Amino acid sequence: MIEFHLDYRSGVAPYMQLIHQVRQALRLGLLRKGDQLPKVKDVAAGLAINPNTVLKAYRELEYEGLAAARPGIGTFVTGTLDGGSLAAHQPLRRELLRWLGKARRAGLDDESIEALFVSTFRSASEEDIA
Amino acid sequence: MTAVIAAEGLGKRYRGKWALTDCTLSIPAGHVVGLVGLNGAGKTTLLNLATGMLAPTTGTIEVLGERPAAGPAQLARVGYLSQDAPVYAGLSVGDHLELGAHLNPGWDAALARDRIDQLDLDPRRKAGKLSGGQRAQLALTLALGKRPELLILDEPVASLDPLARREFLQDLMGTVAEQEVSVVLSSHLISDLERVCDYLIVLADSRVRIAGPVDELLSAHHLLSGPRRDPDTRPAGCQVISASHTDRQSTLLVRADGPVVLDPAWTVSEVRLEDLVLAYMKQAAGRSDRNRNRHLEALT
Numbered sequence A: 001m002i003e004f005h006l007d008y009r010s011g012v013a014p015y016m017q018l019i020h021q022v023r024q025a026l027r028l029g030l031l032r033k034g035d036q037l038p039k040v041k042d043v044a045a046g047l048a049i050n051p052n053t054v055l056k057a058y059r060e061l062e063y064e065g066l067a068a069a070r071p072g073i074g075t076f077v078t079g080t081l082d083g084g085s086l087a088a089h090q091p092l093r094r095e096l097l098r099w100l101g102k103a104r105r106a107g108l109d110d111e112s113i114e115a116l117f118v119s120t121f122r123s124a125s126e127e128d129i130a
Numbered sequence B: 001m002t003a004v005i006a007a008e009g010l011g012k013r014y015r016g017k018w019a020l021t022d023c024t025l026s027i028p029a030g031h032v033v034g035l036v037g038l039n040g041a042g043k044t045t046l047l048n049l050a051t052g053m054l055a056p057t058t059g060t061i062e063v064l065g066e067r068p069a070a071g072p073a074q075l076a077r078v079g080y081l082s083q084d085a086p087v088y089a090g091l092s093v094g095d096h097l098e099l100g101a102h103l104n105p106g107w108d109a110a111l112a113r114d115r116i117d118q119l120d121l122d123p124r125r126k127a128g129k130l131s132g133g134q135r136a137q138l139a140l141t142l143a144l145g146k147r148p149e150l151l152i153l154d155e156p157v158a159s160l161d162p163l164a165r166r167e168f169l170q171d172l173m174g175t176v177a178e179q180e181v182s183v184v185l186s187s188h189l190i191s192d193l194e195r196v197c198d199y200l201i202v203l204a205d206s207r208v209r210i211a212g213p214v215d216e217l218l219s220a221h222h223l224l225s226g227p228r229r230d231p232d233t234r235p236a237g238c239q240v241i242s243a244s245h246t247d248r249q250s251t252l253l254v255r256a257d258g259p260v261v262l263d264p265a266w267t268v269s270e271v272r273l274e275d276l277v278l279a280y281m282k283q284a285a286g287r288s289d290r291n292r293n294r295h296l297e298a299l300t
Helices: A014-027 A040-047 A051-063 A086-105 A110-129 B043-051 B072-076 B093-103 B109-118 B132-145 B162-178 B190-196 B214-220 B273-285 B290-299
Strands: A067-070 A074-077 B005-014 B017-027 B032-036 B058-063 B078-081 B150-154 B182-187 B199-204 B207-213 B221-227 B239-245 B249-255 B267-270
Touching: A014 A051, A040 A051, A040 B162, A051 A067, A051 A074, A051 B162, A086 A110, B005 B043, B017 B043, B017 B058, B017 B199, B017 B207, B032 B043, B032 B190, B043 B058, B043 B078, B043 B150, B043 B182, B072 B078, B078 B132, B093 B109, B093 B132, B109 B132, B132 B150, B132 B162, B162 B190, B182 B190, B190 B273, B199 B214, B199 B273, B207 B214, B207 B273, B214 B221, B214 B273, B221 B273, B239 B273, B249 B273
Parallel strands: B032 B182, B032 B199, B078 B150, B150 B182
Antiparallel strands: A067 A074, B005 B017, B005 B058, B199 B207, B221 B249, B221 B267, B239 B249
């Protein structure tokens, strides 16, 4: 069972944060097919949040095919997200580390690196859509 | 489905002064509704009208399809907790439950007892010896024990310390998840409302400034920033709620019910609930009044 947490300063809608955390847990192998997600009542009471927020997150996960509700029992994981890509993580991480080293040598500080990555990532995603 | 609260041109005047003016609302069932506003904005007046403790000066209000406090049957469907979480200091926790059972025909004794167990309250303890948080939990237990369809809470956490406040809201949200109960709660703590509410009503200067499901409100509002504009020109299709200008830049919080089409010089970002609430309050306050600004700062 995973435990959710919320960051209210992030500006990300609470239901999206719940979805991200489930996806992240799937990617990291903390959640596997067949695992039960925390009960709506427990998440609502634990985080002091509106139960509809939890329901909305779970419905979205169902829509994505990652989870399914069993009436009267709870919501269970039905999909995976690693897609065999976990194996690719290590080489990509090594390349990223090399790039980070280059960026530092070029005199970029942490914020500049992050800004450069985010803006490049965004424009690349936009080109993909267009 | 019947609205939990439906008001039409509702107004209340005390000694020649309007505490609530021209309030028209229709709140659907199944929500946790946050009623937010500064002190004196009309929150308690609206809640007192909804519980039937006040009679309207103008207009009408219906709660669960009936006139508030129309009779014992209507009263049994509404649970109400006033600001000070009233309990009888000299009576024990157990006495309160017995009182609840005698006064309410639909009393759910098992539910009330379970809650007291879960909250770890000693039934023999006098209510006067409980902490503020425990008193609020006991008062909530009495309101829930009658198995209401609508729970009205007037500033339920205002007097509690942060830990007790969190525990009260955790308990309340757990209850909402389990029982089919609609909740209307007033608060001036936007951070709490952001967590628990999925429907929001902003009251300012005795008027409803905006009301609706939180998701819809957030997606209909945008924060625009860009090079300074003439304050009188506004982006097409947008209603400007608040605007600030420096010599180079303009920042606008706008409402747009359709898609926003802007020239690319504007940067559009999402609005947070707190920004939205404050923008409507400031709009109502009009020109800055120092005292009111201090209040607004205290809210954040």
